[in-house]
Amino acid sequence: MFGLGKRSAENKEQGEKLFKLGMKAAVEFRSNEAINYYSQSIAASPNPSPYMNRANLLGKRVRHYEALQDLLQAQKLDRAQGKQFGPILDFEIARTSVMTSSYTNGLREKLIADLKEKGPQYVAQRLLSVSFNIPEIRWDYGVVAEPMIEFHFFNELDNIIKFDDLALYPEVAEFAEMYPAKFIDLKLEQCPDLDAYQQQEVVLHGFLCSYPQDQMVRLRRSMLYQIHEQLLTRDFGALHMSLTSECNGIIKEAEEFISPGSHKALELPPLIGGFDASDLLTEDGKFDLLLDQITQHLMKVIAKENHVYRYIMEEADLLAKGSDFDKSILAATGITPIEYQGESDKFDEYSDSRPGADYLNGDIIPDFEALIGNADKVRGLLLAKIYGAHEKAMCRLRLKYAQRYRDVCIAEGDLQYAQEWSDAISSIEARLIVLGGSTKAAKQDDLDEVLGSPPAAPAVHDPALTIGGISISKKPETEEELLQLVQRVAPEIAKRLPMEQDFYWFLIEQYDRMRGKSEYLDELLDHVGLHPIEYQDMRSEESYVGKPNPGVAFFRDEVVGPLSGMYDEDRVDYVSTVLFTGFCQVYAPGIAALREKYATHYHNNCVSQGSFNSADRWVEVLDSL
Numbered sequence: 001m002f003g004l005g006k007r008s009a010e011n012k013e014q015g016e017k018l019f020k021l022g023m024k025a026a027v028e029f030r031s032n033e034a035i036n037y038y039s040q041s042i043a044a045s046p047n048p049s050p051y052m053n054r055a056n057l058l059g060k061r062v063r064h065y066e067a068l069q070d071l072l073q074a075q076k077l078d079r080a081q082g083k084q085f086g087p088i089l090d091f092e093i094a095r096t097s098v099m100t101s102s103y104t105n106g107l108r109e110k111l112i113a114d115l116k117e118k119g120p121q122y123v124a125q126r127l128l129s130v131s132f133n134i135p136e137i138r139w140d141y142g143v144v145a146e147p148m149i150e151f152h153f154f155n156e157l158d159n160i161i162k163f164d165d166l167a168l169y170p171e172v173a174e175f176a177e178m179y180p181a182k183f184i185d186l187k188l189e190q191c192p193d194l195d196a197y198q199q200q201e202v203v204l205h206g207f208l209c210s211y212p213q214d215q216m217v218r219l220r221r222s223m224l225y226q227i228h229e230q231l232l233t234r235d236f237g238a239l240h241m242s243l244t245s246e247c248n249g250i251i252k253e254a255e256e257f258i259s260p261g262s263h264k265a266l267e268l269p270p271l272i273g274g275f276d277a278s279d280l281l282t283e284d285g286k287f288d289l290l291l292d293q294i295t296q297h298l299m300k301v302i303a304k305e306n307h308v309y310r311y312i313m314e315e316a317d318l319l320a321k322g323s324d325f326d327k328s329i330l331a332a333t334g335i336t337p338i339e340y341q342g343e344s345d346k347f348d349e350y351s352d353s354r355p356g357a358d359y360l361n362g363d364i365i366p367d368f369e370a371l372i373g374n375a376d377k378v379r380g381l382l383l384a385k386i387y388g389a390h391e392k393a394m395c396r397l398r399l400k401y402a403q404r405y406r407d408v409c410i411a412e413g414d415l416q417y418a419q420e421w422s423d424a425i426s427s428i429e430a431r432l433i434v435l436g437g438s439t440k441a442a443k444q445d446d447l448d449e450v451l452g453s454p455p456a457a458p459a460v461h462d463p464a465l466t467i468g469g470i471s472i473s474k475k476p477e478t479e480e481e482l483l484q485l486v487q488r489v490a491p492e493i494a495k496r497l498p499m500e501q502d503f504y505w506f507l508i509e510q511y512d513r514m515r516g517k518s519e520y521l522d523e524l525l526d527h528v529g530l531h532p533i534e535y536q537d538m539r540s541e542e543s544y545v546g547k548p549n550p551g552v553a554f555f556r557d558e559v560v561g562p563l564s565g566m567y568d569e570d571r572v573d574y575v576s577t578v579l580f581t582g583f584c585q586v587y588a589p590g591i592a593a594l595r596e597k598y599a600t601h602y603h604n605n606c607v608s609q610g611s612f613n614s615a616d617r618w619v620e621v622l623d624s625l
Helices: 009-027 030-044 050-059 062-081 086-099 107-131 137-141 147-163 170-178 181-188 194-208 213-236 252-258 286-301 305-320 325-332 355-372 378-389 392-411 414-437 445-453 478-497 500-514 519-526 550-564 569-586 588-609 612-624
Strands: none
Touching: 009 030, 009 137, 009 213, 030 050, 050 062, 050 086, 050 147, 062 086, 062 478, 107 194, 107 213, 147 170, 147 181, 147 194, 181 252, 181 305, 194 213, 286 355, 286 378, 286 414, 305 325, 305 355, 305 378, 305 392, 325 378, 378 392, 378 588, 392 414, 414 445, 414 588, 478 550, 478 569, 500 519, 500 550, 500 588, 519 569, 550 569, 588 612
């Protein structure tokens, strides 16, 4: 390989020596050193081999455009030095050219602009959905963790651990400590369809390599984090981070691998709805395992928003007509009669949005009845599992439909039903506050005015007197007026925080931004109770979230901005602090639960990484809660 060309024997000898050192480093997965040796070998004596080997490692790092340049240079040298690698280079160049086509067709610029606008979390989720054919609604309901996406997670871990720079992927270093190497090897043997996966990986890499390296790394990190969260949700439910969860930060199969017997196996041949029930009557726990499997599949069946809503309401209507047990399940959901009454009788009206009912009535219920003689409690238990695991998302969905139906009733002059829907909306919003998330409500109509005498024409306000989207007749001067403004502005802020993650990051980032303006204002903020480890220097766009927090932007532009036109700087700081601490008071129960959830997660991460001083600081947070 190194006997060609006209360079000096000394250079050729040095090039070959460096190439062999690179191969040795690559075999030992010291990839940074390997790339460095190959680069030195090229500098000493240009040859196809080090270019090809460096291209291979760059490809493992999803740096396919750089790899393509190496392959083209290798092809040029090979043609001049005897065409030893012609077929291999032709294949690799063709394959890599497909993945880098965005550099020539204009797609790359669009992808980069989209990432800048929407942030890495959204884009990472979108790229995974497109590459692996995942309906995007499944992310909302925690049913993304299919075998192929699980294989991709462990394949990514393996590639990054062996071929990439771990300093760029701190989460992978953490995962490598949590999941033994032998377990990762085991998972790599379980690819459901290797040909299909390789095709999907080419699509994904084609997207990823379009971005500059720092952006690509952030996307891969976000993908790994989101997939792992989905895997834990699959195994332990949506509350896998809570203190009462059995989750130790790794999937059940890994726990079983590390500590045999910690969880029962889930490999079930089909009998009921496609899942094994042969030992349903003889083995403890088999019934719950079966219901878990059916629940996961049911969530895949009702993959669209209207399917989910129709399933919930039809099942609620059936439970309301059922046993005392069924009624107790319904009561626990909080679904009101106005939402579900008569829904199970609307087959003709909603026949195209009933896959959940079709699956239960056609597969599950008949199979249960055939095996054990009845299907008592099955419907109720399935609804309880689905609703309980995704209660916040279900409440938001109910809220959306309730607002829609209320508005229709008002438009049609049916004010009695409009009032019932309004009562349902209030009930749902109250539950969302308890759950610690945004009410995410659409525009609210004042039904008291609609139901009473025709309202007088609204007062014309100075457009400058608008704070947090709320019009006021005059700027608040007294403490009572300020507290009234808090009650009106707090829900407006919450509307800008549709996701739990948004809510938490608004809390900690806004708190940090407001500290240090004066001792008195810091004393007001102390009532919120955050610890320095929770908030210090926390910025959403610089974290794994990867984008500015919508609540922080709203508070800056729609709260602090208007206040600056009404008061001097000291008064602006005081009023904005009161509004923020008032917001925290309004949503205090949910904030406490959210802080506990995140503190538990960060504490466990610190322990797994051996950062015991930081872990102790998180214990102080948990103790205070």
